[in-house]
Amino acid sequence: MPKVYYEDVEVGTEIPPLVKKPTTRQLVRWAGATGDFNEPHYDKELALSWGLPGVIVHGLLKYQFMIQMLTDWIGVDGDLLKISCQYRGMDFPGDTLTCTGKVLRKFVEGDRHCLECEICFSNQRGERTTPGRAVVALPSRG
Amino acid sequence: MSDKTTLTEEMKAKIGTVLPPIVMEVERGAVKRFAQAVGDLNPLYLDEEYARKTRYGGIVSPPGFFGWPAGEEIGAETILSVLGRPFENVLNAGNESEFYRPVRPGDVLVSSTKLADIYEKKGGAGNLLFVVLETTYKNQADQVVAAMRYIFMFY
Numbered sequence: 001m002p003k004v005y006y007e008d009v010e011v012g013t014e015i016p017p018l019v020k021k022p023t024t025r026q027l028v029r030w031a032g033a034t035g036d037f038n039e040p041h042y043d044k045e046l047a048l049s050w051g052l053p054g055v056i057v058h059g060l061l062k063y064q065f066m067i068q069m070l071t072d073w074i075g076v077d078g079d080l081l082k083i084s085c086q087y088r089g090m091d092f093p094g095d096t097l098t099c100t101g102k103v104l105r106k107f108v109e110g111d112r113h114c115l116e117c118e119i120c121f122s123n124q125r126g127e128r129t130t131p132g133r134a135v136v137a138l139p140s141r142g
Numbered sequence: 143m144s145d146k147t148t149l150t151e152e153m154k155a156k157i158g159t160v161l162p163p164i165v166m167e168v169e170r171g172a173v174k175r176f177a178q179a180v181g182d183l184n185p186l187y188l189d190e191e192y193a194r195k196t197r198y199g200g201i202v203s204p205p206g207f208f209g210w211p212a213g214e215e216i217g218a219e220t221i222l223s224v225l226g227r228p229f230e231n232v233l234n235a236g237n238e239s240e241f242y243r244p245v246r247p248g249d250v251l252v253s254s255t256k257l258a259d260i261y262e263k264k265g266g267a268g269n270l271l272f273v274v275l276e277t278t279y280k281n282q283a284d285q286v287v288a289a290m291r292y293i294f295m296f297y
Contacts, residue, residue: 026179033172033179035211038232050231059234060206061180067206068182076186076196080205084238084291 003075006106006113006138015101015117018069022057024093030061057091062130066119069099070134078138081114085132089123096124101134112137148271149262153225161220161255166279168209170247176207203245208253208279208288220255221273221294229271229296236293243287251279251287258291271296 027041040047040056047055063085070080091097101119108114114137121130177187185192186202193201203209221232245251259274275292 020181026181029179033175040233060237063237064180064182064204064206067204068180068184071182071184071205076198080241082238082240083205084236086236086293087234 002077002139004073004078004138006115006140007142009103009106009115009138011103011106013103015069015073015103015119017101018065018072018099020065020097020099022061022091022093022095022097024055027055027058027061027093030058034058034060036060052090054092057093057095057097059085059087059130062087062091062097062121063132065097066099066101066121066130066132066134069101069119070117070136074136074138078136079112080134080136081112082135083119083132084134085119085121085130087130089127089129091121091123091129098122113140114138148229148269149260153260156224156257157260159224159257161224161257164211164253164255166209166211166251166253168203168207168245168247168249168251170201172210173201173203173207173247177204180204198244201247203247203249205241205288206239208245208251209249220257220275224257225260225273231297233295233297234292235272235295236291238291240289241287242289243281243285245279245281245287249287250282253277253279265297268297 031037031041036058040050040052041058042055044055099121101117103115104118105116114135117134119132119134120128122128173187182204187204190201255275255277258276261272263270273294277290278286279288281287
């Protein structure tokens with residue numbers, strides 16, 4: 001039984017938020033799992049020498065958190081078709097990152113029932129560091 | 143950071159360069175480690191018995207994971223091989239993906255990357271150089287499974 005149908009969602013419907021508290025340990029784990037060994041994500045001295053305030057959270061890890069929020073929401077019967085984001089601000093280990101989103105548009109394309117969504121990461125300082133967009137397809141009752 | 147233009151004609155001429163394909167194996171253990179690193183313990187990525195009963199018929203990789211070596215590593219190496227190191231430091235400025243087909247453990251993907259664009263922007267403390275890579279991933283049945291854009295910012 002699908003988790004959510006196209007007909008259950010309206011323009012303005014909010015996606016259940018996902019809260020993440022990445023630690024340096026998680027960044028190291030991500031580096032190992034992806035092969036992204038760019039030093040500013042685990043080497044504080046090097047991060048400072050690059051002019052950064054400290055070790056920063058990987059963009060693609062935040063991207064993957066956004067993907068998790070979307071796939072948690074649409075469930076196994078929904079499809080994530082597109083996602084994009086811009087990394088406009090930095091987030092740091094120890095931050096509380098909240099991923100939110102809402103439906104901007106509903107449309108049918110071929111046999112696909114699609115939703116275009118606005119998504120964003122904010123931190124506990126109120127900075128919207130990572131805005132993005134996504135398109136998902138949901139099963140229809142029709 | 144510097145005020146002078148680093149975007150040379152020589153660099154602009156590299157736009158459109160297609161990089162040699164990279165073969166990426168999607169191992170089940172790598173899928174599991176990726177999901178665990180994200181903290182995304184969706185049983186669709188981890189539990190064969192659960193996944194078999196879904197419309198996928200078995201474990202799939204989280205959208206965004208295409209096996210080893212992973213995108214960011216390919217990206218940085220790609221830029222270095224084509225442009226050299228235009229600035230000392232590089233950060234990820236943005237990503238875009240389109241997902242067409244599920245990726246499964248055991249798949250062997252071939253990624254093809256094009257240097258799609260290079261442009262400069264004035265930042266607060268000097269020039270920033272943006273490099274855009276477009277990568278498509280094909281599986282062993284020659285089906286395109288996904289497309290990614292990687293936007294890197296050098297400063």
